[in-house]
Amino acid sequence: MVKVIMHGCNGKMGQVITNLIKEDREIELVAGVDPYKGIENPYPVYDSILEVKEQTDVVIDFSNANTTDKLLADCIEKKLPVVLCTTGLSEEQLKKVEDAAKEIPVLKSANMSLGINLLIKILKEAAKTLAPAGFDIEIVEKHHNLKVDAPSGTALALADSINEACDNIYEYKYDRSQERVERDTKEIGISAVRGGTIVGDHEVLFAGPDEVIEFRHTAYSKGIFGKGAIEGAKFLKGQQPGRYDMSDVIGE
Numbered sequence: 001m002v003k004v005i006m007h008g009c010n011g012k013m014g015q016v017i018t019n020l021i022k023e024d025r026e027i028e029l030v031a032g033v034d035p036y037k038g039i040e041n042p043y044p045v046y047d048s049i050l051e052v053k054e055q056t057d058v059v060i061d062f063s064n065a066n067t068t069d070k071l072l073a074d075c076i077e078k079k080l081p082v083v084l085c086t087t088g089l090s091e092e093q094l095k096k097v098e099d100a101a102k103e104i105p106v107l108k109s110a111n112m113s114l115g116i117n118l119l120i121k122i123l124k125e126a127a128k129t130l131a132p133a134g135f136d137i138e139i140v141e142k143h144h145n146l147k148v149d150a151p152s153g154t155a156l157a158l159a160d161s162i163n164e165a166c167d168n169i170y171e172y173k174y175d176r177s178q179e180r181v182e183r184d185t186k187e188i189g190i191s192a193v194r195g196g197t198i199v200g201d202h203e204v205l206f207a208g209p210d211e212v213i214e215f216r217h218t219a220y221s222k223g224i225f226g227k228g229a230i231e232g233a234k235f236l237k238g239q240q241p242g243r244y245d246m247s248d249v250i251g252e
């Protein structure tokens with residue numbers, strides 16, 4: 001049995017996971033952490049990981065980037081592996097994630113779904129052929145109107161996977177409204193749309209001379225992220241300190 005603290009338990013993803021775990025005999029939520037207390041849960045809810053009394057194997061985090069520094073410090077103090085799903089982390093925070101991974105197991109992924117993690121692999125291959133052939137790359141992501149960070153962590157992860165496959169030649173362009181210049185070949189454009197209840201939609205366009213290839217992933221429910229995070233927690237229990245991602249969980 002994998003015993004889990006749900007960090008951000010009273011948010012949208014915290015509640016998705018609370019409900020999914022009720023159906024799973026291999027994993028148990030022993031506590032939650034959230035400053036918001038307006039929801040009844042089948043486990044105690046604390047203000048901080050340091051207050052949790054229950055024996056725990058792994059922390060799953062879907063909360064807010066404002067709290068990531070404290071989350072990492074608390075997980076290090078309690079020697080707890082963490083599945084880090086929160087997006088919108090700064091460069092400085094990304095560095096802290098790498099530092100934390102020297103002391104505890106850290107599984108970080110901006111998108112826990114099988115589809116996006118497969119797309120990451122496919123894009124690396126596509127980019128190796130299409131980028132040298134002069135295809136421009138644009139990413140368009142769409143999310144619900146409650147999302148606070150933009151662009152999405154997934155859009156950045158997709159861009160990073162392409163960039164990595166192309167020897168990191170690309171800069172990311174988030175806004176074309178401030179200058180009157182032609183598109184630079186060494187850029188990946190990233191655009192964010194917010195509206196309604198869109199769960200998550202990512203399109204990657206390779207636009208070349210007289211032909212366009214589009215890759216698209218559409219999430220129809222938050223359950224796909226919840227399932228991935230639960231599998232991530234099962235994987236992370238008992239691992240050595242280090243940096244892991246969903247490719248470690250799904251396998252090559």
Ligand SMILES: NC(=O)C1=CN([C@@H]2O[C@H](COP(=O)(O)OP(=O)(O)OC[C@H]3O[C@@H](n4cnc5c(N)ncnc54)[C@H](O)[C@@H]3O)[C@@H](O)[C@H]2O)C=CC1
Binds near residue numbers: 087
């Ligand atoms: N990696 C992935 O697959 C996915 C990542 N996300 C990311 O997860 C994060 C949360 O998403 P949602 O659940 O939709 O947001 P939400 O706003 O519904 O929930 C966030 C929860 O975190 C709580 N929180 C705030 N400060 C906290 C603190 N100091 N300690 C513990 N909890 C705290 C809030 O009270 C709230 O209940 C976002 O960054 C989002 O982009 C969301 C879906 C999938």
Ligand SMILES: O=C(O)C1=N[C@H](C(=O)O)C[C@H](O)C1
Binds near residue numbers: 143151154155199201
């Ligand atoms: O906030 C969300 O909802 C989501 N956030 C993640 C992101 O920023 O990429 C993953 C998913 O698309 C849903």
